[in-house]
Amino acid sequence: MNILITGAFGFVGTNLAKSIKSELVAQLIAMDIFQPEDHVYDEFIFWDDLNKKKNEEFDTIIHLAGKAHDVKNTTDEASYFEINVELTKQIFEFFIHSKASKFIFFSSVKAVADEVKGNRLNESEFPNPKTPYGKSKLAAENYLHGITLPKNKKLYILRPCMIHGPGNKGNLNLLYKQVASGIPWPLGSFENERSFTSIDNLAFVINALLQKDIKPGTYQIADDEVLSTNKLIELIAHSKGKKAHIWCINKRIIQSLAKLGDIIHLPINSERLKKLTESYVVSNEKLKKALQVEKMPMKAERGIIKTILSF
Template structure:
């Protein structure tokens, strides 16, 4: 297939290129255009407005977006301009070209729920909190509403559209809270948040690549799909995996939760690495079900175990 990937030079895009380029022709759409193995050519967003500016492709994978800013320094308008506006632009392009049969939009679990009681499934009524999740759900709604209108037109070509809601994606080239956690443990600093009992769903880039390959190759129904590994892990288990990777003994302290909440508030005021937002992300329960996507692909489990995937990521940090 010929595939156009937006945000192709980012963390997820770079990993998808490695996974897909051996069997497919990859074109990129991005704000930067370095030469990279596996990418035939990278175009700027302006090329969407040029007739014949971008070669004919069979599928679009839309990754480009403004990531969640845990320091809360990004103004709301930026999220909507990028996450919603660019999605509208690329989805309109998709519908306008009959040759493009598949569209994969990377939304986020945070578009469905900021916090999860129990297990997150696709039938939840979305209730995002903050401009990151709100801009992503606005993009989802634009896709679904526009697609519904499209399907009502007579004799329109069949198109398949997939909205993915991944939990935290990790893999080689990962940037974010996992890197911060790794750096803390590597320095031999004891983990002070052991009193917070939680479980979280993570998404290995290898499992994500497996799903993308499946969506491209199989006749999967249009729809919204959660994305995550099969097993949910606690942050304490994550610390233990980091220590294994480093060959260190885990030092997990169970300091009072109230004390650590106060420390995080002070950290936010002083712009330190640990703030209230990061504390919440590191210690909250957030379990997401991947049953729907596995059923759609006809598999019983993801190919990569959650701990196996983490080991690959952690080893890449070395």
Template sequence: MSIIITGASGFVGQNLIKYLQEKGKTVYPLSLRDSKWINELPKEADALIHLAGKAHDTSNTSQEIEYFQVNRDLTIAIFEEFLKSEIRDFFYFSSVKAVADTTDGILVEDVNAKPFTPYGKSKLEAEQYILNKELPAGKRIFIIRPCMIHGPGNKGNLNLLYKIVEKGMPWPLASFENQRSFLSIDNLSFMVNSILDKRDIASGVYNFADDVPLSTNELIELIASVLKKKVKLWNVSKGLISTIVKVGDVLPLPLNSDRLKKLTESYVVSNAKIKRELGIQHLPISTQAGLKITIESFKQANS
């Protein structure tokens, strides 16, 4: 089976390529950095997995048009080439943020989309274009909406939490009660590979998430258990935290409004649809086991 992957040099791309190759598949990385990709795109393959995109910029320094040029316009261009080719399947890696920046309940695929950021809006417009096109017979399209992806080598908020616990610092946001979904890179790769192998899975939108959400406090406890450190959870008043993040929005402090939201908001994503299509009750790796793998990688990198 031959697979074309854009965004192959990124965290997801590198791990997915390795996983698919271990499953006996042939992978062709495709760079989209200049217009030559149109001539370099193979016209025949079993699947095209479009990972390349502009990620959400937490420093808020990116121009809004950049998101639409990359996440929408480039996706439309490569999707049009897919429609003209003999490639069978098209995977577009969107995001749960394409439909909901916040959620009070459990996020499912048919939610009424209300993205607030240029990142989410650009992803949604690409989704809408793909879903509104007539699909030639024999082809399938999959809109993949992953939640927060993690794994060895991936930085971000998990690494920030790791450093707090590693240094023996207290976690000052324990007063924020939340539940969050995570997605291990191994479960992501398993689901993509399973879709490729099962021809009876229908085209459509699929959330990708691990089976069980965790609170940030539970995540802190998990990190502490891996590091064999004492858990230090401090219930600092939310009012004081709000004052600190306002300063962080102006000065380069470790905590600002965007980071506070990511660390403390509830964001639970349902993976029931994809599991139903795959005919499974549980993903191969539990939420806790996947997070332990990621945490252990931080530990090894810092040893």
């Protein structure tokens, strides 16, 4: 099995490659803008060399390359579309004319909604992203849906929620640093529920798509269980052998400070408070039905602990 992976040396690509190698006899071709000294891929090519591979017999193309969400909001909207849409067009055009039969595109739940209305987000929700990142991912999805594929080719659009695992440098890492420093968490009075995606469960899905005849379509990826921010803080503190310092300050006081922060630029404001305390629950039922499994292999709490211990 020959598999081409774009964005191969990012956090997800690095972990996926190791998992695929442990599960399958496969030739992995990495495509990225740089090549680290240590990796498990069999071959590396730059994006500019893609056309040189038009006669290669690939079985599957996994498109990971893209511009991730900028939490500091310093990136202009055009940059998201230039990378997340135009690169997708380029690699999908290559796929159409190649001998590959499967194209796996990594989108995001943020292509659908920045906040979940109701109990949980599912694939039937009408997409209404608010951020440039989400809008660009949805635009890429719409482009893919607009192409009529030959019957021998399959398209899978995957929408994971927050992915974590060894090597992760996202928000979970920032929360870890805060707890490890001993700074108390002042928002304990806000109870929320959030979905996460363990890199182990993500790898399980990819290996299934590579090996089995799964119905093509759009699928959300999430762990089965949800976790609250307070629970995350407890898990991080326990991993460090410490007691979790969670302050349950009256909600009204916190909300008043947040409104004041909107005016005089405090560390907390209404938007940041919402992001820190809101619930975001993602359904994975459609995916499990397609894979014919009752449960994902990695439990949410065990996956989080594995990630925390890797920091």
